[in-house]
Amino acid sequence: MSAETKKPKVGVYVCHCGTNISHTVDVEQVRDWAEKTLGAEGVVISRDYKFMCSSLGQELIEKDIKEMGLDRVVVAACSPHLHEMTFRGASKRAGLNPYLTELASIREQVSWVHTDKEVATEKAKAVVAGAVERVVQNEPLEDIRVPIHPDTLVVGGGIAGIQAALEIANAGFKVYLVEREPSIGGHMAQFDKTFPTLDCAACILTPRMFEAGMHPNIELLTWSEVTNVAGYVGNFTVTIKKKPRYVIEELCTGCGICVEKCPKKVVDDVYEAGLGYRKVVYTPFAQAVPKYPVIDAPNCTYFQKGTCKACEKFCPTNAIDFNQKEEFINVEVGNIILATGYDLFDARRVSNYGYGRLANVFTSIEFERMCNAAGPTSGNIVLRDGKTQPKSVGIIHCVGSRDKNYNNYCSSICCMQSLKFAHLVKERTGATVYDFYIDMRTPMKAYDEFYQRVMDEGTLFVRGKVAQVTNAARNEHEEGKLIIQVEDTLAGKQRRIPVDMVVLSTGMEPRHDAKETSHLFGIGCSSDGWFTEKHPKLDPISTMTEGIMIAGTATGPKDIPASVAQGAAAAARVLDKILQKEVVLEPIKASVNQEQCSGCRICNGLCPYNAILFHEDRMVSEINPALCQGCGTCVAACPAGAINGTGFSNAQILAQIDGLLMDVNLAGA
């Protein structure tokens, strides 16, 4: 710093955070130390307070700015994620440029991660010294305002995505709803009845699907996937791949003649969960939205052998087009909602339960299809032979969930789903039902009442984790049956229960491609693969990336009501942003010093937001400030030091390092 610049006046505010900080850091000592030893760096006042973020705490800062003429503020408290905005706001109210305020994290980075008070106090001093040195180098900055594009992208057409799309569309704004399957509906479209009310899934879902399909503000893009996302909140450019349907949507009337005439059937692994068949040209189910079929090209005789074309011959409107190619479209949107849902745990992984090996072991989704009147058995609960009704059924909870070998978490819906199954078996077959649970989890509205109802109906509950399902009989009772071996923890004994049919209540898992999806959209996901919320309690539908919302089971297991609530909440957040018309962006941007840039082009391919352009004529690079997100990648890469990142200049970073490396015991002593 040159001598003639005016000496800064820094105020330091050390927060106790109740006892969160003061339990491990001697807050008073840090306060005294800052005032005494950081005087040379410009500190003129240092205070401590129980809760700096409270209005009284903030007023302390505002008062000092006004009365003492502070021109820099350091608040030693929690992480900037939590309260940077709060304290910048306090400075702003007192007339100080908000970017001259720094938050020194002595909670997340000090008190919460240390136990030795003496050492933690020393470290807190170093962190404060770093922030003071840095703030002195800060420059006043002005927020950037950019308009928000009023259109929204919703990815995933399950119930959560449908709900979100409808809320926004009903408010009068355009939505692109992208679904990778031929129809929207998601998992819910596969079910028969829904717990706890037992309304028919199709009856409550299809009106929503239909509404979404017909809505003038919703552009439905099924059989499509997002392949690229560029830009930032308010201004995303999204590339969507439309897979070829081989059916011209404009001509197709959805009459279904092609499906009828197609001579080839294949096992439907998706919608029918492998239990039923579909044609090669198909709509997954009768109420599919949109109504247009798709041709499953890898299985199509024409694509394999060059002959057949039955569908083409019979289509009354000439809507079949074997020459369709995949198509990429770009759309501009201001906000994005990800509602990509879940995958089911693969029951084959628990080999001791015999799924895939023992014919009459079923998964929950197979069972759902079997119960569905429109499903492969027309709603009859029968063994794998397709005709025999079971006389006894065992339902096993927590398959793949709450188990260190598979997933540690509770899938939260499968207790209720098991109870629903128990009820349906009773209702439709009168068979004896055994329900094997570890703990019964029925905490939501009307859930426990449903449990009591199923108990009253006579389902036999066995508390214990099933060890294995086997067909190795030990006596004639067990002959020809599936034997469930379990420790009944209430009776305190081992039991072997022979049944005709076993249903595995498989848990939920993140989508197999959830990690790729999170990278594509630039959001976080847990090591399991569930998308990470901005705050697990206070902001469960936002992500750390502005403008990208998450809803439904993509963030973790939940039931339909919770998925719908999240879809609506995410939509409300989007509408809030759209109605604000513009978004305030932090002015943290990179810029190229045109004199210093040598045109080496090292930076040219690096920007994740494509903000860097190269001027061939002048041989220099330039950054488009509207696209730059201030990620810092190019700043670090430029070998000429020609790129500067506002808010993270060399001077600021080095000053902060100097502060951090200050010998807190020597300084000022």
Add this chain to the structure above:
Amino acid sequence: MSKPKFAMYWSGSCGGCEIAVINIHEKILDVDANFDIAFWPVAMDAKVKDVEALEDGAILLTLWNGSIRNEENEHMAHLLRKKSKILVAFGSCATEGCIPGLANLAPLHEIFDVAFHTISTDNPQGIHPQPVTKVPEGEISIPLMKDRVYTLAQVVDVDYYMPGCPPESHQIAAVIDLVIQVLQGKAELPPKGSVIGAGGSTVCEECPRKRGVKTIKAFHRIQEVAPVDPDICLLEQGVPCNGPATRSGCDARCPNVGAQCIGCYGPAEGVIDYGARLVTAFASVIDATEPEEIERILDGIPDPTGQFYRFNLADSLFRASASSFKKNGQSPAKASGA
């Protein structure tokens, strides 16, 4: 009116800088015409005691060529600093340590071992230099080596920096012209601490080679690339060219004649650690995601210190290897005057 005094001194360096000054041809006559040469051991006889006798600040301009390797260098640096109005760190050794600075990779005893006791040294009597030796006439002493190689600015206050190994003659001539113009009141000196006799960008700016968006799949030593395309950026051909990070001023001498820049003009304006800049730049354009593939590509740079710090080690943030570090405890960032 007596002419202003000029001095040039040679410490830990190869001497190429002195030759480069002579190499300005007839311009040297301007030096003589405008200056009284007070002290320039390479060019004319002079004694230290003559310098000591001068008043403080009596010399207008001193060009200091060389690193600070021993205590005599340091002593002379302090002396000339005191006697000079303008002290210029001249050439790579003085500004950033240059090749002598690579000695900072090893502790002193290893350097002596290599110099006096390895198989390639013919030293049948096993002579090892002693600081003080008794001879019949009394005691004679030689200057002690310092713990490591320092740049001039690490031991005394420096007014200007002139990079290059050696600085290009046309740049030297231009600087001399400037000083003469200042003397005649026709120009002003640049702000203290400036880099003079060089450009404000990097070598790529002066390099005529065509370049595209960079992606590197492999690094090769230049002799392994046959034939080297004469028109395309060497880095894009996998030859690790330091041009992107090296200060402009040489007219891209090396890439112009088909060799990669090895970095003798030092870091660009405002860059604190030359090697680190270059490492991040190269790393940024490596076109691979698999760790093994990245390893393989990086193996194409067999001597990273030589590649990234050939000239700049003594002035890098690290200054020296841990084993040769003795006087630790200084925050390098602060010491660099950033």
